[in-house]
Every structure is written in C-alpha cells, then in structure tokens.
Amino acid sequence: MKTTTENISDKELLERCSSGDNSGYSLLYHRYSKTVFNSIYRIVNDREDAEDILQEVFLKAFSEIKSLKNVESFGGWIKRIAINQSLNYLRKNKIYFTEIEDDKILDIEDDELEAKLTMESRVKELQNIIAGFPLQTRTIVNLYLFEEMPQEEIAKILNIPHGTVRSYYHRAKKKIFEKLNPKHQNEIAFNQKLAHKNLQR
Numbered sequence: 001m002k003t004t005t006e007n008i009s010d011k012e013l014l015e016r017c018s019s020g021d022n023s024g025y026s027l028l029y030h031r032y033s034k035t036v037f038n039s040i041y042r043i044v045n046d047r048e049d050a051e052d053i054l055q056e057v058f059l060k061a062f063s064e065i066k067s068l069k070n071v072e073s074f075g076g077w078i079k080r081i082a083i084n085q086s087l088n089y090l091r092k093n094k095i096y097f098t099e100i101e102d103d104k105i106l107d108i109e110d111d112e113l114e115a116k117l118t119m120e121s122r123v124k125e126l127q128n129i130i131a132g133f134p135l136q137t138r139t140i141v142n143l144y145l146f147e148e149m150p151q152e153e154i155a156k157i158l159n160i161p162h163g164t165v166r167s168y169y170h171r172a173k174k175k176i177f178e179k180l181n182p183k184h185q186n187e188i189a190f191n192q193k194l195a196h197k198n199l200q201r
Contacts, residue, residue: 010074017065025062032075033058036082042142043086045131053089057082083147087157090139122180129179133172140168 008027016024036057041050061078068077130141140158143149144165151169155162 011071014065014068014071014074017062028074029058032078035075036078039079039082039147040086042127042130042146043083043139044089045135045138049089053082053085057085060085079147083143083149084157087139090135125180126176129176130172133175137168137172140165141172144169 010028010031013024013028013031017028018024033054037050037054040053040057041047044050044053057078061081068074070077130138130145133141140154143154144151151165152162155165158165
C-alpha cells in the first residue's frame, strides 16, 4: 500500500531535510504554508506583503531547522517565527502600540465570546468585524483569539503592559458583541414572527 503524504510525520520530513532530501522541505511547505499565511495575513492585513513574509518565514525556518529541539513541534515553531516576522514588519513600518489605561470594569467572560465562535457561520462574521478594527487592536485580538497566545505573552512581545493588552482586548470584545448581537436578535425576531404567521394559517 502506497504511503500518502498525510501519513508522513513531521519527524520523518525533518529527517529527510537533514539528509539533504528536498522533498522534506517541499512537503513541510505544502503542509503548513496555508496556516502560516493566515496567521501572517491576520496581522499585516495585506495579501502581497503576507506572501512576501511567508517566503521569508520558510527561508528562515529551513535555514535554522537544525536548531529545532523538539521535532514534533514544527508547526508551532514556524507559526511563532511567522508572528515575530509579522510584528517586525509592523515595526519597520513605524506602527507602534501605545499604552492605554487598564479598564477596571466588569466585562463579558471570555468563554461567552468563545461560545459565539462556535455558532454556525459566525466565525467568518467575527473575522470580518476584527478586520475593520484599527491595526493595533486587530493584532492583539487576533493573537489572543486565533493564535491562542496568552495576554501576558502578547504584552511581552509587543513591549507594552499587560493591562494595556487587556484594555485593548476588552474594548474590542465589547464592540464585537455590539456588532454580533443585533443581527442575532433580528434573526430571532424574524423566526418568531414567521412561526406566528404559520400558526395563524
């Protein structure tokens, strides 16, 4: 039975790279390029720049592949390179994150927002809302929600206080709910109205 590329582990592909077999590099690129591109694009918000950064990321990863100690963590390792390269792009373009006061307010719990994400057809809607945020806010929200990076770590890589990250995120989360809920409430009202009409028939 012929082995499909999906059944080849990252470890095997990295061994191919180490032995000079170019198919290892090619298959790793094919396996991770889409996911890595999405991570980059969510930060830089420009397709051409994201494509350029994607190539830089894989060149950097492949040139430093021998430094990878845990061969099972290639996916997380290259995604981290992608995030760092994307943030470097922002810095080169003089885009900085200003400190804002920590919001000392009660806010919607994170698990409520995650529940929203599980709603049918809501993830794409959420991404569209986030895409309309200012770059600084968009970056923090994407790192936290989609890259699953702890707020403390986001603060560290952006060189801003944790309270500032929390404030950016809480303010963004409030706007997300404001944009998501009206549509959801309208859908409920419409369905109730439709059901009422059907009962009257």
